Amino acid sequence: MYLKLITCNVLLREVCREVASSPHTFDLYFTEKGDHEFCDRLRSLIEGEIRVAEESGKPYDAILLGYGLCGNATAGLGSSRFPLVLPRAHDCCTLFLGSKQKFRELFASNPSRPFATPGYLERGSDRFQTSSTRKFLGLDKSYEEYVALYGEENARYIMETLSPKTSEEPTLVYIAMPGTDSLGWEERCRAEAEREGKRFIRVQGDPRLIHKLIYGEWDPEEFLLVPQGQKIAPLYDWDQVVTSKPQL
Structure with a gap:
């Protein structure tokens, strides 16, 4: 698969280790640690990079988000062109x-x-x-x-x-x-x-979720697959954490 991964640079070591041995091809984009302090800013940065991917003409199979909800920073994100994959996690600590x-x-x-x-x-x-x-x-x-x-x-x-x-x-x-x-x-x-x-x-710590995300092992119990035209929605629970719903 050809995948775009957007994630935080606090995960850079773990992500690069897994990407180096993954059978898939990646384009990587890292946000800064400090961007987590302002969820609207983080959401805007991720959304902007999703748009860059959509307008690039590259045939990605999916866009991976290496985040949790992170203070609702990923809530509302979606793509009209590619499916998104997100861990069912409250924040990066889970990863x-x-x-x-x-x-x-x-x-x-x-x-x-x-x-x-x-x-x-x-x-x-x-x-x-x-x-x-x-x-x-x-x-x-x-x-x-x-x-x-x-x-x-x-x-x-x-x-x-x-x-x-x-x-x-x-x-x-x-x-x-x-x-x-x-x-x-x-x-x-x-x-x-x-x-x-x-x-x-x-x-x-255990990088198993990072490994599964990067290797394409997207068990629905641990990962949310957001279809094209839908967006991430929080569930405010301890089990599923997130779901998807149609974009208006």
Whole structure:
């Protein structure tokens, strides 16, 4: 297959490793790590690159998006000419962990828990990331905004649920990716966590979703195939995460 892959540069090492051994032919485009901070900007960049692919005259079999929903940045994206393929993931963290189940285990109880990967750490000064799950689920509002939406009693309940009183010490999750041990990021991340008084948790990453995306192994349980003329739509759940619907 001839494929266009649009993804974030925090995944560059893992993506290039898989592309190098893939049986398929690729054109690659990477957005910057900082583009995640503004979902509208990230959506605009991805949409623009989809349009470049459509107008290039190249006979792509599909456009692959190496993202999750990423704060709804991929919501509404579609192509009139090519099918899109997207992992069923809340954000890029799922791609580093290898499954949405592992993502849920680590972040469902604390969506604001900071995490780091070699790809995040080597790009930019904002080293520790937080999952975009709270934003994805609509749980990133202030107390006053919740009062306006749901009333004082419900707003109080939501805030207590999102920020429970707990004896759990602050933590930092480091996702160690295969082939990156020699870079020294784990040691530096551990030292920085200690300086900030956070408990360091090392989790072994798994590039299996990246591999499956690049090798064309698009199991519908883990990937959404968006037909031509349809667009990505969020489902706000832990199972499917995304679906597709006709473009208006």
